[in-house]
Each structure stands twice: as structure tokens, then as C-alpha cells.
Amino acid sequence: MSERPRLTVLSGPSGVGKSTVVAHMRKEHPEVWLSVSATTRRPRPGERHGVHYFFVTDDEMDKLIANGELLEWAEFAGNRYGTPRAAVLEHLESGVPVLLEIDLQGARQVRESMSEAQLVFLAPPSWEELVRRLTGRGTESPEVIERRLEAAKIELAAEPEFDITLVNTSVEDVARELLALMNVV
Numbered sequence: 001m002s003e004r005p006r007l008t009v010l011s012g013p014s015g016v017g018k019s020t021v022v023a024h025m026r027k028e029h030p031e032v033w034l035s036v037s038a039t040t041r042r043p044r045p046g047e048r049h050g051v052h053y054f055f056v057t058d059d060e061m062d063k064l065i066a067n068g069e070l071l072e073w074a075e076f077a078g079n080r081y082g083t084p085r086a087a088v089l090e091h092l093e094s095g096v097p098v099l100l101e102i103d104l105q106g107a108r109q110v111r112e113s114m115s116e117a118q119l120v121f122l123a124p125p126s127w128e129e130l131v132r133r134l135t136g137r138g139t140e141s142p143e144v145i146e147r148r149l150e151a152a153k154i155e156l157a158a159e160p161e162f163d164i165t166l167v168n169t170s171v172e173d174v175a176r177e178l179l180a181l182m183n184v185v
């Protein structure tokens with residue numbers, strides 16, 4: 001029997017590179033299980049239901065919350081996001097390393113409910129670079145970018161709450177560091 005692995009939470013401002021790092025890491029190490037969140041946000045081009053997110057209606061999200069099916073949930077920049085609880089617990093029980101890519105409010109809830117979780121903060125090399133990445137991704141309107149940058153200021157200020165900070169200068173380096181923290185390599 002393998003020991004129950006520690007749950008790892010990766011947070012950081014929108015556009016810092018969380019999805020890029022996680023995708024890179026899982027290409028080499030598909031044994032890391034990434035929780036698929038439920039969200040009321042509309043899919044971006046190329047995003048698939050059940051792969052990137054479970055895209056749900058407001059009513060469906062209300063039910064998930066009311067039925068206690070989410071480990072944590074939060075409203076972020078006008079949409080709700082939440083982590084389905086059962087799948088996370090099942091994977092941990094069977095010894096699979098589990099990663100959650102969630103916002104600051106979610107990370108705080110996980111810290112409360114699962115004290116063994118390790119909280120990792122992904123930081124940008126600079127504020128200017130964060131703006132460049134978020135704008136350069138080209139997936140959000142100027143209004144949504146503005147809203148996410150407002151949230152980013154709050155998230156950056158909360159960095160000391162996390163167990164460790166990784167600065168996303170090189171995707172390869174951060175992916176390697178994250179794998180080491182998860183005891184995968």
C-alpha cells in the first residue's frame with residue numbers, strides 16, 4: 001500500500017502561467033492527477049467539458065453547493081468555480097498525487113478543511129510581465145482583463161499565506177520544482 005500523498009494546491013494570479021506549467025508537468029508525468037473543477041464560466045475556444053472544466057449552469061452550481069459536493073468553491077471575476085470533493089478524496093485514498101489549480105479563496109478553504117495540504121503560490125517575475133501574459137493570451141476582453149488584474153493585486157498580497165512560492169520565469173524549471181514538491185521525482 002502506498003502512503004496517502006499530500007494534496008497540493010497551486011494558486012496564483014490569472015495569467016501567471018498555472019495552466020501552462022501544469023500542462024508541461026503532466027506531459028512528462030501523467031500520473032499526477034489534476035482535479036477538474038466545475039465552473040459557470042463559458043468555455044474558451046478549444047476548452048472541452050470534462051477535460052478543462054465541467055461547464056455548468058448557475059442552477060447546477062447551486063445544486064452542487066447545496067448538496068455538499070464541492071470541497072471548496074469561490075466566486076472569481078464574476079463566475080463561480082468549485083472542486084468536486086469525491087474525486088479528490090478517491091484519488092488520494094488510492095495513493096495518486098493530486099493537484100488542485102484554484103484561486104486564493106479556494107486555497108484558504110482547503111487549508112481549513114485539509115490541514116495536510118501544501119499550498120504553492122505561483123508568482124510572476126514582475127507585475128509588467130503578468131500584464132503582458134494576461135493580455136498576450138488574448139482570451140479575455142479588456143474589461144475582464146481589468147477585473148482579473150484587480151483580483152491579482154489581492155492575490156499577490158496574500159503570497160505570505162502560502163507554504164512556498166515559485167516564480168514562473170521558466171516553465172520547465174517551475175514544473176520540475178512542483179514535481180519535486182509532490183514527491184513525483
Ligand SMILES: Nc1nc2c(ncn2[C@@H]2O[C@H](COP(=O)(O)OP(=O)(O)O)[C@@H](O)[C@H]2O)c(=O)[nH]1
Binds near residue numbers: 103106
Ligand atoms: N476556488 C476555486 N478556484 C478555481 C477553481 N478552478 C479554477 N479556479 C481559479 O479561478 C481563476 C479563473 O480561472 P479561469 O477562468 O480558468 O482563468 P485562468 O486561470 O486565467 O485561465 C483561476 O485563479 C483559477 O485557478 C476551483 O475549482 N475553485
Ligand SMILES: Nc1ncnc2c1ncn2[C@@H]1O[C@H](COP(=O)(O)OP(=O)(O)O)[C@@H](O)[C@H]1O
Binds near residue numbers: 014019134136170
Ligand atoms: N514562463 C513563461 N514565460 C513566458 N510566457 C509564459 C510563461 N508561462 C506561461 N506563459 C504564457 O502566459 C500566458 C498565460 O498563461 P496561462 O497558463 O494561461 O496562465 P494561468 O493559467 O495562470 O491563467 C499564456 O499565453 C502562456 O503561454
